[in-house]
Amino acid sequence: xxxxxxxxxxxxxTKASEEIRRxxxxxxxYRIMEVCGGHTHAIYRFGLKDILPxxxxxxxxxxxxVCVLPMGRIDDGLAIARNPNIIFAxxxxxxxxxxxxxxxxEHKARGTDVRIVYSPADALELAKKYPEKEVIFFAIGFxxxxxxxxxxxxxxxxxxIRNFSVFCNHVTIVPAIxxxxxxxxxxxxxxxxxxxxxxxxxxxxxxxxxxxxxxxxVASGFEPLDLLQSIVMLLRQLHAGxxxxxxxxxxxxxxxxxxxxxxxxxxVFELRPYFEWRGLGFISxxxxxxxxxYAAWDAERRYSVPETRVADPKAAQCGEVLKGVLKPAQCKLxxxxxxxxxxxxxxxxxxxxxxxxYYNYEYRKSLVTTIRSVA
Amino acid sequence: MCLAIPGKIxxxxxxxxxxxxxxxxxxxxxVQLGLLEDDLPKTGDWVLIHxxxxxxxxxxxxxxxxxxxxxxxxxxxxxxxxxxxxxxENSADPYGRSHWNGKSSA
Numbered sequence: 001x002x003x004x005x006x007x008x009x010x011x012x013x014t015k016a017s018e019e020i021r022r023x024x025x026x027x028x029x030y031r032i033m034e035v036c037g038g039h040t041h042a043i044y045r046f047g048l049k050d051i052l053p054x055x056x057x058x059x060x061x062x063x064x065x066v067c068v069l070p071m072g073r074i075d076d077g078l079a080i081a082r083n084p085n086i087i088f089a090x091x092x093x094x095x096x097x098x099x100x101x102x103x104x105x106e107h108k109a110r111g112t113d114v115r116i117v118y119s120p121a122d123a124l125e126l127a128k129k130y131p132e133k134e135v136i137f138f139a140i141g142f143x144x145x146x147x148x149x150x151x152x153x154x155x156x157x158x159x160x161i162r163n164f165s166v167f168c169n170h171v172t173i174v175p176a177i178x179x180x181x182x183x184x185x186x187x188x189x190x191x192x193x194x195x196x197x198x199x200x201x202x203x204x205x206x207x208x209x210x211x212x213x214x215x216x217x218v219a220s221g222f223e224p225l226d227l228l229q230s231i232v233m234l235l236r237q238l239h240a241g242x243x244x245x246x247x248x249x250x251x252x253x254x255x256x257x258x259x260x261x262x263x264x265x266x267x268v269f270e271l272r273p274y275f276e277w278r279g280l281g282f283i284s285x286x287x288x289x290x291x292x293x294y295a296a297w298d299a300e301r302r303y304s305v306p307e308t309r310v311a312d313p314k315a316a317q318c319g320e321v322l323k324g325v326l327k328p329a330q331c332k333l334x335x336x337x338x339x340x341x342x343x344x345x346x347x348x349x350x351x352x353x354x355x356x357x358y359y360n361y362e363y364r365k366s367l368v369t370t371i372r373s374v375a
Numbered sequence: 376m377c378l379a380i381p382g383k384i385x386x387x388x389x390x391x392x393x394x395x396x397x398x399x400x401x402x403x404x405x406v407q408l409g410l411l412e413d414d415l416p417k418t419g420d421w422v423l424i425h426x427x428x429x430x431x432x433x434x435x436x437x438x439x440x441x442x443x444x445x446x447x448x449x450x451x452x453x454x455x456x457x458x459x460x461x462x463x464e465n466s467a468d469p470y471g472r473s474h475w476n477g478k479s480s481a
Contacts, residue, residue: 118461122460252433
């Protein structure tokens with residue numbers, strides 16, 4: 001067991017892992033999807049796979065916003081930013097994500113004014129600081145991040161800051177879960193529900209997964225003990241033949257979510273009829289666009305967007321990994337052409353991408369073992 | 376991106392709607408409180424911060440635990456860089472905005 005000294009309470013960890021072994025039927029295979037990329041990162045970082053019995057398989061879900069963004073959107077955003085009067089502002093996570101015409105960093109090297117911001121509010125500050133320029137904020141993220149973009153747009157409108165706009169790529173998690181459940185090559189027994197998305201949307205939006213699909217969902221925290229407890233809660237339900245939504249992360253997630261955040265999102269955004277996801281294809285009503293009343297701050301309305309569609313590099317199997325059909329190491333490019341230093345796909349860029357998480361914690365460990373065994 | 380950073384509210388900025396100053400391991404930065412409009416935090420409360428916005432109130436104990444988690448995940452540096460990146464006008468802080476803007480745009 002790795003990193004045991006870092007666990008909050010080793011005794012509780014032992015108890016939880018014993019409970020998991022007691023509950024898991026040795027004659028059955030359990031496939032549990034952790035939806036959120038933050039969970040994927042934590043699972044690899046803490047080596048939780050080593051604690052679980054071999055018949056419990058954790059499948060990595062689509063909850064990494066950088067990973068699910070189709071390449072064409074990056075090219076589109078950067079295409080409209082090529083104008084010398086424009087400042088392209090985005091989170092640091094985006095900077096090395098490859099578009100077909102290069103990453104934001106590569107565009108910066110070619111002369112585009114690309115800036116890292118840590119908050120959408122800071123992108124708005126940039127617009128105030130440079131009134132002669134136009135600032136485009138490249139918005140990305142699930143419901144965790146969308147309310148912050150919404151409040152920033154409300155603030156831009158209230159202050160009538162006209163040289164600011166948002167290129168909106170916000171997506172919603174529930175339709176992605178639906179797409180995965182509809183996928184014929186995917187059989188899952190339950191879900192570890194997202195932690196911080198649930199602080200905003202609450203637990204109710206998952207109820208159909210339990211009611212209509214018969215799969216248990218447990219919204220979970222990010223500590224090793226949180227994740228193990230969530231697995232215990234899922235196994236208990238499966239053991240009892242139940243399917244319901246439970247909240248393991250009560251200390252942060254209110255059952256009803258954050259009403260103020262939902263209100264600002266509803267004021268600023270509406271659902272797009274459909275949106276393309278990397279690996280999952282077009283999913284109806286799965287993404288947000290800016291409402292008409294904020295049209296003046298919507299980069300897609302203000303500028304002419306080329307609507308680039310780019311197929312993923314042929315050999316890369318990002319889509320299969322994103323859907324959980326392939327493990328990262330089963331992709332032909334993994335660890336060879338595609339590494340965190342030279343990423344081909346977005347799953348290798350973000351620390352929440354399953355390829356980067358697997359590479360940093362599992363693959364490097366296996367290399368060390370190989371070297372040791374050779375020596 | 377999914378991880379949130381714990382911070383303690385040390386000041387509510389007068390004259391600015393729903394803006395507070397938080398302290399995260401000794402660094403003070405401006406955060407937006409508008410998403411907690413229904414239950415605004417007071418000075419001394421702990422909040423979880425995501426992209427410059429407080430997203431939920433938490434207990435001090437949970438805040439400590441969250442900081443430990445970031446440390447264990449190797450994300451403290453990234454989190455601190457993020458916090459330092461949040462705007463703070465008129466700051467006498469030596470690690471203020473200009474310093475970090477310089478670094479991050481390199």
